[in-house]
Amino acid sequence: MRFSRQILAALPAALLLSSAALAQSSEEGFVHQRMAASGFIPLDEMTFGGRDVRRVLPVDPYGMLPIPGIELERHADGRLTLRAQYRGWSGQAYDLSAGEWEQVSGLETAAYAPPAKSSARSNPNVVVHCWSGFLEASPDKAASWWGCNDGTRPAQVYTEAVLTLAMRKMDCDPSDKETLWRFSECLARTRKIDDPALAANFTELQSRWEKQREPGSDILARARLALRAAQSNRTDSLVATARDAVFAFGRQQEALRTIIQTSFSPFRAAEERGGGSAVILAETRRAWLEDVNAQDRNYIGLLEELARVQAVGSNSQR
Structure with missing residues (x-):
């Protein structure tokens, strides 16, 4: 099979664009899969059903604690709610004011923006365990944050703002611990039937x-x-x-x-x-x-x- 020179010349750029698109699509797909595996209704089902939601899911450094995620929803009647979500159960829905909703939604644009490339190099001989998190929002947004950092990454800032709002609504006990650990201790309690x-x-x-x-x-x-x-x-x-x-x-x-x-x-x-x-x-x-x-x-x-x-x-x- 023969190809024209124009087609051959265009192949490298096209392949590069395709690879970048596939990488982004793969990362977003992984986030959606992880959220669904943690108990959230798959985002495409929510969107197809006309539901407007935002979600965050924190993950502890070892990925072992049963930590719920938080889902915020703007209902068709204008009501704004927040609730915890985990495998097999949903927490109580708490009403949000417009101001509380705007408090966290104002951080969304930066949270879902592509992360800036870091010039720092990690030492492959050093194993460090740190918090990570996943985010998604209607209709098809997805983002994540990984690795140890000073807590200024936009996706992490957004996550902690949502968790702080959730803990305030749920009357979690005050603590000197950082937001993520405090949220974990407040909500990651084993739920069991007594008998x-x-x-x-x-x-x-x-x-x-x-x-x-x-x-x-x-x-x-x-x-x-x-x-x-x-x-x-x-x-x-x-x-x-x-x-x-x-x-x-x-x-x-x-x-x-x-x-x-x-x-x-x-x-x-x-x-x-x-x-x-x-x-x-x-x-x-x-x-x-x-x-x-x-x-x-x-x-x-x-x-x-x-x-x-x-x-x-x-x-x-x-």
């Missing part, structure tokens, strides 16, 4: 939920891709494929809702007794229900797109 037998049942229920919930993003993505294909080329086959993919997401939603409706009855006595176990159970049910309700908005959007595709197909056959 061992009940705790085992709850762990089994959580595993069942996570197993059912895990493929949700892929099912949603397949439905959106199938609809896109049918919109581009409205053949009977592609429309049928889109319909099946959309209904598959509906079945996924129904399966999740069934778990919520039928699986908490063994815990009814513990909830009626109150206490810490009751709080964990109530928060878990509420978080799961909010998740399903949010994805219902995605499902409605898919159904509306499917209806438009089918309507165009019917009109073209007349």
